[in-house]
Amino acid sequence: MKTIECANKQEKIIHMYKDSYRILVEEEDLSPRNETINRVLSELVSTLSKPMKQSEADEILCDEGIKQIRKDMLQKLSLAECLMEEYYAQTFRDKVQSIHDFGSFIYWDNYVELIKTEMEELKRINWDVNSFAFVGTGPLPLSPLLLKQEMGAEMTCLDLDVQAHEHGRRFIQDLDRDGTSDYILKDGALHDYKGLDLVWIASLVPNKEEIVRRVFETNPEALVAIRSVDGIHQLLYEPVDATKFQTVSCEEAGRTVADSFIINSTVFYTYKQ
Structure with missing residues (x-):
């Protein structure tokens, strides 16, 4: 009652x-x-x-x-x-010498904790990552930078918004010490993902189905991670439901569980043979 x-x-x-x-x-x-x-x-x-x-x-x-x-x-x-x-x-802009200089961003701690849960799930899935792409990086590329820091992998950032690309690319260039990162102005549904181990898709990216289909068309060996939400947080974001992917053959490989502090959950998919 x-x-x-x-x-x-x-x-x-x-x-x-x-x-x-x-x-x-x-x-x-x-x-x-x-x-x-x-x-x-x-x-x-x-x-x-x-x-x-x-x-x-x-x-x-x-x-x-x-x-x-x-x-x-x-x-x-x-x-x-x-x-x-x-x-x-x-x-x-022009004020960061390391990723930790973003620490005053209001949602910094949330990003750090979210990445932590994703790294734990990747370890459970036992997926080796030497290179990854992040689709929908936006003007403030905290997620891909934190992921690169955690995994030490080569990074490709994708965004189709000109202004977001301009801001994000500058941060990546300033903070990429080893020169293994790229920032591309492009729709993720048009990119060739050959050779990448993992593809992340941001929660606000609208054409997730088209991107997932393109990933598995160009690289069926890749793992796809999509930021989603559960429970009451669906009042803030649209959740991911792979059963609605009408043109994609994929199956869930794992997922993180959000809590009251971490708004997003993350669902991992592999290609379904």
């Missing part, structure tokens, strides 16, 4: 999500330069990062009011995140 405390918590989240959506619709500037956006999104992420049972999250996700606005809300949250990364890319 649901407690009054649980019901109140669910109602609070539903109300906050709807109110946040209304504000994001009304505001023209969704970047960190807008203090209203900073406040609203910080409060929303903080609230959704508190521990919650799956059954409680499912009830919220099934709320009719939430279902009506969620798709549009995810688009606005995606735009806000892109603008946030662009803002911090400009802030950090």
Whole structure:
């Protein structure tokens, strides 16, 4: 039987999500330069990062009011995140001598912990990585830089946005001490992944199915890692569901489990013969 405390918590989240959506619709500037956006999104992420049972999250996700606005809300949250990364890319430009100089980024600790869980899962899968690609690197390439630091592997970064490519490529060039990294302006669905051991796909990349298909067309021996979400964090990102990949033969090889601190989970796929 649901407690009054649980019901109140669910109602609070539903109300906050709807109110946040209304504000994001009304505001023209969704970047960190807008203090209203900073406040609203910080409060929303903080609230959704508190521990919650799956059954409680499912009830919220099934709320009719939430279902009506969620798709549009995810688009606005995606735009806000892109603008946030662009803002911090400009802030950090010419100010980093090592990856640790990004430590003041508001989600730095979350990135570090996420990479830690991914490395543990890679070890469990027992997958050797000498080279990898990261699709959807964005203007602030923290994930690929942290992955390279952990694995010591050759790195290829892909992004199809001109401005994101310009910012990201500069950081990669500044921090790539051994010259084994590349940053390419290209749609990941058009790249040739031959010779790569692992391909990472960022959570905000929209054409995941096309990219996964292209990976296995050009390199069926590769492992694909896709950033996803579980539970209540589906109010922030769209989860990955390989059963919806109509044109891709793949099977799950492993996955990480997110917690209240780490928003994203990661699902690993191999080619299904």
